[in-house]
Amino acid sequence: MPYFKDADEVYAYIGKLFQDLAEDEELSPKFQKADTIVQYHYRNPESIITVSLREDDPGRVDCGDTTMEPEVVMTMDADTAHRFWLGKVNVTVALARGQMKAKGPVAKILKLVPLTKPIFPRYRAILEQSGRQDLLDAA
Amino acid sequence: MTGLASDPLARQMTGFKDFYQYLSTTRVISGRDLLGSVGFEFLKEGAQRVFVVTDGVIRGTGLVERVEDGVRDGGLEVVGVFDDVPQDSSTDVVEACAAAAKEAGADSFLAIGGGSVMDTAKVADAVFTHGGTARDQEGFLLMPRENDGMGRPLDIAPLACVPTTAGTGSEVSMAAVIKDHEHKVKLEIADFPLFPRLAILDPETTRTLPPALAAATGMDAMTHAVEAYVSVDWSPHQDARSLQALRMIRDNLERAVETPEDDVARGNMLIAANIAISIALGSVHAMSHPAGAHFNVPHGVANAIHLPHVIRFNAEGGDDIADRYRDIAELFGVESGGSGAEVGDALATHISATVERLGLPLTLSQVGVPESGIPALVEGAMGDGTTLLNPREPSESDYEELYKRAM
Numbered sequence: 001m002p003y004f005k006d007a008d009e010v011y012a013y014i015g016k017l018f019q020d021l022a023e024d025e026e027l028s029p030k031f032q033k034a035d036t037i038v039q040y041h042y043r044n045p046e047s048i049i050t051v052s053l054r055e056d057d058p059g060r061v062d063c064g065d066t067t068m069e070p071e072v073v074m075t076m077d078a079d080t081a082h083r084f085w086l087g088k089v090n091v092t093v094a095l096a097r098g099q100m101k102a103k104g105p106v107a108k109i110l111k112l113v114p115l116t117k118p119i120f121p122r123y124r125a126i127l128e129q130s131g132r133q134d135l136l137d138a139a
Numbered sequence: 140m141t142g143l144a145s146d147p148l149a150r151q152m153t154g155f156k157d158f159y160q161y162l163s164t165t166r167v168i169s170g171r172d173l174l175g176s177v178g179f180e181f182l183k184e185g186a187q188r189v190f191v192v193t194d195g196v197i198r199g200t201g202l203v204e205r206v207e208d209g210v211r212d213g214g215l216e217v218v219g220v221f222d223d224v225p226q227d228s229s230t231d232v233v234e235a236c237a238a239a240a241k242e243a244g245a246d247s248f249l250a251i252g253g254g255s256v257m258d259t260a261k262v263a264d265a266v267f268t269h270g271g272t273a274r275d276q277e278g279f280l281l282m283p284r285e286n287d288g289m290g291r292p293l294d295i296a297p298l299a300c301v302p303t304t305a306g307t308g309s310e311v312s313m314a315a316v317i318k319d320h321e322h323k324v325k326l327e328i329a330d331f332p333l334f335p336r337l338a339i340l341d342p343e344t345t346r347t348l349p350p351a352l353a354a355a356t357g358m359d360a361m362t363h364a365v366e367a368y369v370s371v372d373w374s375p376h377q378d379a380r381s382l383q384a385l386r387m388i389r390d391n392l393e394r395a396v397e398t399p400e401d402d403v404a405r406g407n408m409l410i411a412a413n414i415a416i417s418i419a420l421g422s423v424h425a426m427s428h429p430a431g432a433h434f435n436v437p438h439g440v441a442n443a444i445h446l447p448h449v450i451r452f453n454a455e456g457g458d459d460i461a462d463r464y465r466d467i468a469e470l471f472g473v474e475s476g477g478s479g480a481e482v483g484d485a486l487a488t489h490i491s492a493t494v495e496r497l498g499l500p501l502t503l504s505q506v507g508v509p510e511s512g513i514p515a516l517v518e519g520a521m522g523d524g525t526t527l528l529n530p531r532e533p534s535e536s537d538y539e540e541l542y543k544r545a546m
Contacts, residue, residue: 090147092372092527093158095279103278105324111522114532117148 003082003138007047010078011063013130014040017085017123018051022059030115032059036108039070042078053112072104083139085116085123150371150530152459159374162331165311169340169410171402174205177301177339178213181249184297184336190245191220192236192260193252197303198222200347206251206301219243224252227431228259229318230273230326236263247297250335251344253356254307254438257300258315261333268295273317274326282330292332299337303344305395305408306356306439308363308416310338325432327524329418340413342406350396353408354497355439357392360384360412361490362423362442369453369463370528372419384415385470396497421529422520423449426541429519434508443494444503447487448544449529454483456531463530503545513542 004010021027034053041048050068052060062068076084080099083089091113094100102109127135151157168180181189189210193203198220207217221236236259240248245267250260265276269283276282283293300310309315314329345353367373368381388411394404426449427441436444454461461479468475468486475482491501500506508516517538520526526533533541 088147093147096160097158098280101278101281103281106279106327107522107524110524110527113527
């Protein structure tokens with residue numbers, strides 16, 4: 001059974017994490033160095049988060065429909081995304097096993113991978129503040 | 140530090156590996172006088188109407204005609220020859236190649252050449268089989284599959300490779316790199332169907348290889364073997380290949396460069412390059428890819444320049460990493476005791492001396508890279524996928540320092 005019951009839950013937690021990062025004055029400029037638009041296409045439940053990481057553009061995150069045209073598309077189960085943000089997924093292994101699939105100039109986002117490690121506690125905190133210990137325990 | 144299953148982000152350089160997968164699906168034939176039986180062997184892989192992919196230089200040596208004769212001798216038909224592959228192939232070349240194969244009514248591809256030729260043939264085969272553009276093929280494990288993309292990948296037309304350099308290993312790899320001039324990027328394509336069905340290793344194919352090219356491609360093979368052995372994505376399967384490749388490179392590379400008529404050395408280098416190849420690489424490749432993209436530094440030359448500096452950097456990253464370099468140092472007969480820094484320095488010094496004897500450049504400035512280019516190189520290296528597989532995590536400032544040392 002998937003961790004999230006519907007797309008709204010994905011947006012409430014993973015989407016909120018992206019929103020928080022876009023508004024973070026210290027972290028946002030580091031991610032914008034990628035100068036791209038990334039779309040995360042999640043399965044089970046079907047959900048889409050599109051993130052603008054443009055250097056000349058304020059951070060923008062669209063949950064669901066978007067007018068942004070992604071340059072990189074990352075496809076994975078929402079469960080994999082949840083486990084990734086909890087620090088429980090090795091990206092290179094996930095790519096090798098096909099648990100994460102990447103389309104487009106993947107190098108642009110691979111260089112962001114080392115920047116994500118300090119963010120894992122933030123995702124955990126979002127879940128804790130939302131009273132979703134069940135999602136923490138399940139992963 | 141030894142990573143445990145409970146900490147998937149930790150580096151794990153020893154013990155029982157938490158996860159790896161190993162594939163090597165290409166049938167490899169190695170030996171003398173094989174060119175006459177290319178058709179006999181390719182027929183077993185389902186080929187009937189063969190489309191040959193090569194470049195003008197190789198064609199000028201007469202090798203292509205000899206292989207064509209071998210194809211026909213097996214009862215197969217050569218329906219066309221595409222010899223327009225440049226040193227660094229690109230999306231427009233791939234699409235022209237696929238269109239020409241379609242026009243000729245081909246049912247299979249035969250690549251005769253180095254890495255650029257073989258990568259062109261791989262991606263052209265994918266476009267030929269599945270349609271679309273070269274850019275549509277980009278990605279990791281993204282080729283069409285059964286069961287809504289989750290099942291077995293769909294085959295592409297049979298592909299055979301006859302490598303004419305001993306370095307790239309593309310004839311047995313599932314990866315291809317193609318330049319996209321319009322978007323100024325290198326497209327990386329990797330999936331299981333890109334493993335060629337057949338690779339033919341015959342020292343006759345490298346007989347006319349210029350010594351400088353033999354040296355550079357040989358250092359590419361050495362770099363594959365060293366990086367795969369110390370990568371965080373190491374595996375016991377690849378370890379066995381890397382160490383044997385390094386033994387063969389140790390015993391044959393300089394001979395093959397100094398005495399090109401030595402077909403034993405050339406043949407053994409073809410095999411060494413073939414077993415050294417891996418997609419589990421590291422910071423040497425991360426540094427060399429942008430050096431090629433921005434300053435056209437030949438890949439093998441760039442690897443030869445960067446390898447000693449990355450060894451010194453990595454070997455100071457922990458005892459578990461240093462111990463892997465210790466194995467390589469021992470194999471080369473280099474002093475392998477002492478601290479990580481000491482074994483790294485001893486091995487790096489040995490490799491630099493080899494590079495010098497091979498007559499290759501030792502610095503980036505010798506190949507026209509200016510200091511002002513370092514920021515762009517650092518950005519490229521940080522964004523290269525192989526950075527994630529390096530045993531010691533490099534920062535931007537680490538890469539900046541490594542490039543400065545390589546100047």
